[in-house]
Amino acid sequence: MPEHVKTPDPARRSERSRQAILTAATELVSEVGYQKLTIEGVASRAGVGKQTIYRWWPDKGAVVLDAYLALTNADAGLTFPTTDDLEADLRLVLTSTVGQLADASFARFYRSLLTAIQNDEKLARQLNERLLGPWLEATKERLRVAVRAGEIADADLDAAVDLFYGSFYYRWLLRTGPLSTEYCDSVVALLLRALRP
Amino acid sequence: MPEHVKTPDPARRSERSRQAILTAATELVSEVGYQKLTIEGVASRAGVGKQTIYRWWPDKGAVVLDAYLALTNADAGLTFPTTDDLEADLRLVLTSTVGQLADASFARFYRSLLTAIQNDEKLARQLNERLLGPWLEATKERLRVAVRAGEIADADLDAAVDLFYGSFYYRWLLRTGPLSTEYCDSVVALLLRALRP
Missing domain, CATH: 1.10.10.60 (Homeodomain-like)
Incomplete structure (x- = not known):
């Protein structure tokens, strides 16, 4: 034709x-x-x-949720940075999130979604199944690679990923302090100290 | 009379x-x-x-906020447990919170307050000035006692308290998993590994 x-x-x-x-x-x-x-x-x-x-x-x-996945490019698949430098990979993930949250419109979107799941069990489940769960799993997989390489100890990785992201979300959601790249460095440094063999 | x-x-x-x-x-x-x-x-x-x-x-x-302070007995003053056992003191604080949040009515109250601060900067400031700020300070003071006693290293205590509470709030607010005393143990163990001299 x-x-x-x-x-x-x-x-x-x-x-x-x-x-x-x-x-x-x-x-x-x-x-x-x-x-x-x-x-x-x-x-x-x-x-x-x-x-x-x-x-x-x-x-x-x-x-x-589809809009959020498209916005964060998570619809293309969730891959945790995996170079030969664990510290750099962890820092990259936190500093990228700091960068995203510096966009006021994105921050409002994400804050609103996290507010909504407080009273909406179904939405909370959807968010966990489609985003948070797979992302926590991808993070643990990155840590398992480091365990196998002897870089970190074989610790409780469920608690470890919560320490990693939790510090960050605590400060952001409870509004107790500013997020910065220095803060990301401190969190990663403490986490790696907690996990070293 | x-x-x-x-x-x-x-x-x-x-x-x-x-x-x-x-x-x-x-x-x-x-x-x-x-x-x-x-x-x-x-x-x-x-x-x-x-x-x-x-x-x-x-x-x-x-x-x-006054109702919340009365409910948590924080109106009588915020004191962080300070015995000669740092690990026990930290565990006590987390497990007490798990106990409080097991009360559905208290959990709804606190969740609603934390939801409200997402869109209410003034309330967020009030909560920080009257509760969260002093409590984080009390927690850091407990850690400083441990630093002086040589029990932990002189680390970034701002990040340390965020790791301590953050893991816990992350799981509760993002609804990624259950809170339990075993979980508190894991968080305290990782935090102490991160802080050991």
């Missing part, structure tokens, strides 16, 4: 709608918060019908 | 009203959440007028 003859391409149109929906969901969570977001509002901003959204997603939690 | 002649005792009546207000605030945060609580609702449940509340507290954040 000659190239200049335009025919509808349902797959491409679908992908365009999907992207518009995820963008609308991202913007609305940042602007009004997860709790006030409605499927109607997302549909209206994305320029699609409500039924288009419900064809792909069962509820707003599922749309927003 | 003969004892059987009852006279009004304004101080005692004030204290009764104050207690009734704090109890009403505690119950309402657990039942409807911080955000839906109103001064009118507290006044009505406590059987006092709104003006009585405003005479003692400038806003609902201040009432609820």
Whole structure:
């Protein structure tokens, strides 16, 4: 078929709608918060019908989580940095998160999502199954590589990953202090001291 | 004056009203959440007028924080356990918190307060000034005692206290896993490894 003859391409149109929906969901969570977001509002901003959204997603939690995964590039798969320098890998993960949270719009989005899971067990489960669980597992796998290489001791890695991320989230969610790259360095240094053989 | 002649005792009546207000605030945060609580609702449940509340507290954040401090006995002063056994002192603090959070009504109260500070900078500041800040300071002071005794190294204590509490709050707020006394043991063991001289 000659190239200049335009025919509808349902797959491409679908992908365009999907992207518009995820963008609308991202913007609305940042602007009004997860709790006030409605499927109607997302549909209206994305320029699609409500039924288009419900064809792909069962509820707003599922749309927003897909939006979050797309935003953090986690939809392409969760891979923890694995070079031959454990300390650098750990620092990279924390400093990247500091960088993301410096974006006020991203920070509002993520804070709103974490606020919503306090009263929404189903959303909490979805977030854990789709993001937090796999990410904690990827982190533990990185630490297991280090255990096998004799770089760190064979410690309780469940508690270790909580120490690693927890310090960071504690400061951010309880708003007890600023996040900085120096802070990331301190956390990584203490964690490595805790784990050294 | 003969004892059987009852006279009004304004101080005692004030204290009764104050207690009734704090109890009403505690119950309402657990039942409807911080955000839906109103001064009118507290006044009505406590059987006092709104003006009585405003005479003692400038806003609902201040009432609820006083209720929280009374609930956790923190109004009597924040003292970190300081025996000659650092590990036992640290474990006691975490396991006490696990015990408190096992009370569903207390857990709802505290979760609601921490949810509210995500969108309320003023409340976040009040919580930090009146509770979290002094408590982190008390924790660092306990660690300084251990540094002076040569039990732990002179590490970055700001990061150390965040590791200590953070792991715990991470698991609770991000709902990634259960809290247990075994978990407290693991966290304390890792922290002490990180801090040993």
